Amino acid sequence: MGKPTGFMEYTREAPPKKSPLERVKNWQEFQIIMPEEKVQAQGARCMDCAVPFCQTGTTMEGSEEIGCPVYNLIPEWNDLVYRGKWKQALERLHKTNNFPEFTGRVCPAPCEGSCTVALNDDPVTIKSIEYHIVEKGFKEGWIQPSPPKKRTGKKVAVIGSGPAGLAAAAQLNKAGHTVTVFEKDDRIGGLLTYGIPDVKLSYHVIERRLHLLEEEGVTFVTNTEIGSDYPSDKLNKEFDAVILCTGSQVHRDVPAEGRGLDGIHYAMDFLRANTKSLLDSQHEDGDYISAKGKDVIVIGGGDTGVDCITTSLRHECNSLIQFDIHPEKGTERGEDNPWPLYPQVYTQEEGHKEAQAVFGDDPRAYKVMTKKFVGDENGNVKELHTVEVDTVYENGKKVRKEIPGTEKVWKADLVFLAIGFTGPEQELLEQMKIETDGRSNVAAEYGKYRTNQEGVFAAGDNRRGQSLVVWAIHEGREAARECDKYLMGSTHLV
Template identity: 60%
Template sequence: MGKNTGFMDYEREEADERNPLVRINDWKEYDAPFSDDVLTRQGARCMDCGTPFCQMGDVINGQTSGCPIYNLIPEWNDLVYRGQWKEALERLLKTNNFPEFTGRVCPAPCEGSCTVAISDPAVAIKSIERAIIDKGFEKGWMKPRIPQKRTGKSVAIVGSGPAGLASADQLNQAGHAVTVYERDDRAGGLLTYGIPNMKLEKDVVERRIRLLEQEGIDFMLDTEIGKDIAAHELNDRHDAVILCTGAQKQRDLIMEGREAKGIHFAMDYLTASTKHLLNANSNFIDAKGKDVIVIGGGDTGADCIATALRQECNSVVQFGKHPKLPLERTAGNMWPEDPNVFTVEYAHKEAAAKFGEDPRNYSIHTKCFVSDGNGDLKEVHTVQMEKYRDENGRFVFQEIPGTEKVWPAQLVLIAIGFEGPEQPLLKQLGLKTQNNKVEAKYGEFMTNKENVFAAGDARRGQSLIVWAINEGREVARKVDQYLTGSSVLPSYLDF
């Protein structure tokens, strides 16, 4: 695969990023794609390793290692190196329905388990993946695949995020009539309203939705199941139902002062911002001129930082409860695990460029919120924490006396994750849940209701886009078997 000595001859190259001080003035994607010459060199770096851990897709110590959709990475890396782009696209689409999404917003656990990454920077897998699909659209290779035969069976899919879209794509190709129900005014789920334009421009999502429509999938927008259509009516209209509603119930911070005006969930903030951008809707949460605090150290928190910067906030800081990560792998985080190391995301670069320092604060605990006389948020009180192992070997946190601090804030964004799917629809359908998630065994995906299936974050909890695609494809195969007695759809177990 690739050039025999490519990993020694060529260094990893990073995609060009636009100047942070320039790009915070617009909402366009912050990076630019590689040239074909660079991509050829990067494809050449892929080793002819005996076991390509990059495509193994496993969970080690609670973290994803390798690609959960088992992308045939060495194969399409080699084809790019040889200039065989159309063949590379065919191999990529064999396992991945939407590489234009994963190539932009997936955290790339494949790169963490790349064999080259044992001692050198990983192959630029994510950038190559994005380039292959973008060239496919550019060259006109991505044409509608309209099924020649229809089965007469009908499937309802609730939710149009990556799991819903993947299952819809697969089932449509199997010949079933597929209707996707989405409560928002645009399809795409979090791809549209949860991930800001700087990471995923919405014309990329809309381009894929148009293609799926041309292939025969119906999208019912502005339609909330359980409200606009009673949940039981889905069974009357369709032969099978798949719930791909995501894990949209956000975790809250219950503490003194939480009722102050100016405290919002991160996803509410991001959704409103994107809706305003796309629809010129004045009903959004504006950070302009405000001191902003983002509570939560993950990708969603970083997206909040980048959004607040583009809204011209006065300042922005990000709180994380854990200590700063090491620069290199520790003894307890060995390859091929996903590297748990310090990184600087696009939003952190932007904040540092504007305000002169990284916005992140580590080992910090929020104690309370304080409002002014009118109920508007005025400040946030915190204390530093020490993380250590107790006598039972468990990590615990302890406050450090004398480290109390008061932060000015008129806008706080809570980005500490999700608890699971929203419950009212599940109750209407009479579905069993476990730990707030729909109870449905992986590999089977059927709930306690015979013709109702569940996949993606609604079933597994908050996770990666590649796991959503994995589950969307696998549930489609099970539904195809349920409807016809067998399935023509591939399973990841076949790769």
């Protein structure tokens, strides 16, 4: 695929980005569109590797990713881009991925970790090629609404408008069913809208796709929480099937002394309020948690923690530290992390680069566990007491062992808890008598997605647990396929 000797002739070149010190002054996306000839050269690096692990789409023990979960036809569209056949590349891209403009921005690109070129060189820039294909498609007007030619007469309710819900809705609408998506928030998009800062995924990008879905016939209902605003038993009366895509939104907490002090917030509360205020009024309403002039500590080393960094910097915080309970990763794969698994190596996310540009150092502190929050006389957090820990396994259980002499006190005015989620909210599941598994997720077998209730399916984070946008799209598509099969006896959806 691509040019047979391309991977030997061209080096990896990622799209340029605006400088960290420039971009922290605003909320605009900062990736720059590359000249087409440069993108084509990157497509040429895709080699005829016989077995394209990049599009495998699976996980191994420990949830390590191998390849693309939506089975993107990566070598095919890399070759088409190399040969300048952009429209055909877009068609192949849309065949497996409803929203490449989302994944081309926010996916961590497990496909690149499984790229054969990566065995001896830098991987193909798969994610950025995907981004450039879809953006060219919108620019050229190739992406137009394509409503189904006929309707089946079946009605489906999709509960939740995150990536799983939107993918399920798009596929079911394509099959000719009448689809209504219910969202409890005031805007469609779920965590795409309120969980990812606008600098990484601008809302106008989401709206652009939503308008297409509406023109294709999908109905969106906002400010409507099933179970309270809309009785759950009414779903059975008005719809032939239901797909639950409610996400995983029960926060994991830090049960340390002083947790109730003011100034300690869940990361998603911080991120949601910031984006809503930004979209509503460009922050003029002041209805958000401001980090301006504050000493900020983010507890949690994952993507959500980085999003808190990105946001706090744009608020002009005074200082910034991110606690990661894990040790710092090395620059080379370990023996337990061979190719084609997703590489567990040291990297700097864009938020880390921004913090280093502003404050002079990478903001991360490793192997740090919070022992206590301490407040001032007014009940506001003023410092954190921590200790370094080693993570070991005893009798199959993860144990944090404190390292004597590593105690430390950190100054903090704001603390954001970004250590993930324990599962979906249970109220609606209890109302609908939906069975859950041992982790409180919806009990629905992978590949089938059926719950214990007739005609009710589940997909995305509420079924698999907190995961990637691309896995949510994968599950939404597959659940739509199974729902279509349930409704019609057979399906053409893939």
